[in-house]
């Protein structure tokens with residue numbers, strides 16, 4: 001075979017795979033037709049430990065990854081580092097007479113083998129060495145070595161790519177496992193405890209235990225801030241899926257034109273901006289649980305898609321992937337009256353039937369006053385830890401009794417916020433919540449004032465909106481915004497504010 005053909009064919013094989021062991025095996029198969037060859041090894045020199053690490057090998061049985069480190073004597077390390085030992089290649093026909101040959105053939109169990117060591121460089125950086133072995137003494141000529149040396153560059157490029165690829169795969173696996181660990185950590189930190197499980201949420205938790213081990217769809221209903229996400233977490237944690245992902249989707253927070261790709265993913269180039277393939281939330285939740293919060297906010301076309309996914313348990317990424325089969329437990333949640341939305345024609349009846357098979361209603365905080373004390377203590381401890389307040393301040397028992405008098409339109413979230421701001425203001429303690437408590441009721445008081453003293457309607461509304469805004473710190477949208485508190489759309493609230501001359505901002 002002439003040199004050109006040899007180079008061309010060998011290069012094609014060497015570069016034919018990103019798996020280092022496959023590339024090595026294919027090139028070994030080719031080389032053994034041209035040169036004496038019983039085995040081929042790839043090693044990487046590790047200057048920090050003064051060792052060479054064999055990472056892959058090929059022989060007549062195939063190619064495989066290996067993990068074998070050989071620590072070299074100081075004299076050899078010095079030879080390698082100074083570049084004296086090995087130029088482009090080295091032929092060792094009598095390994096027992098060569099210090100490096102002795103170490104390598106002994107460690108690799110290749111006594112009485114000749115070998116050629118081919119040094120690989122990438123951009124002047126030492127990458128590693130390919131060793132080609134043949135059984136017997138004096139098996140290689142200088143000509144053989146020079147021929148093999150023609151392949152230094154393709155070998156170096158292919159091996160560098162293969163090693164980088166392997167590193168990426170290992171990194172990816174590490175990230176996936178870190179991600180699993182962190183998700184479960186997050187889960188246990190954010191919702192480990194359901195306060196009131198033995199109090200005002202006892203009935204809710206009885207239902208949770210009844211179905212947590214099953215795969216049926218669950219619908220959680222309740223006012224904003226009552227703890228629907230906390231209960232969804234509890235269902236996942238008590239289920240056989242607890243070590244798999246728990247993926248939350250806030251259906252109301254995704255811009256309409258991104259719903260499809262957020263939920264179901266997209267292929268590269270599916271639309272402008274889809275620069276790479278992306279897995280959607282459903283795919284990420286495979287084997288675990290997906291929590292579809294604020295399901296009532298989904299536009300009608302998205303409701304149809306969701307229904308189809310629930311029926312088939314299959315998704316297709318935007319841009320046309322083949323259907324992907326999924327194993328997912330669905331928990332939906334809403335603070336809206338979905339039945340009324342079905343009657344009004346804004347929520348599909350078939351989807352409603354599909355998700356309403358096992359509804360759980362979480363009562364508002366005002367209907368389970370016995371939970372206020374335990375929740376207050378829990379939040380004082382949790383928030384003190386978060387804010388770095390040690391020890392957690394004492395609380396006046398009368399202050400807790402005062403909290404029970406409020407109506408808590410924002411439910412547990414509102415209580416949590418009140419406690420947090422009280423902690424910030426009175427970090428030395430004792431904690432009292434009067435100011436915040438008053439704020440908590442002012443929204444309601446606003447309404448009472450307007451009904452009690454017959455003020456003009458616009459004025460009452462202005463006052464009412466103002467109270468809601470002061471309660472949320474000026475925030476309009478989002479689940480802790482004034483619009484959610486007043487149970488209207490943020491745009492409606494903005495229009496009203498404009499009309500009534502209420503200033504925007506905190």
Ligand SMILES: Nc1ncnc2c1ncn2[C@@H]1O[C@H](COP(=O)(O)OP(=O)(O)OP(=O)(O)O)[C@@H](O)[C@H]1O
Nearest residue numbers: 193194195224225226227228229230335412413479
């Ligand atoms: N029973 C509970 N035990 C401990 N913490 C709770 C409990 N209920 C609610 N919380 C806390 O109150 C806050 C609001 O709860 P969550 O987000 O679960 O409410 P939600 O009903 O899902 O609200 P939304 O309808 O606005 O999405 C969270 O910080 C949550 O950790």
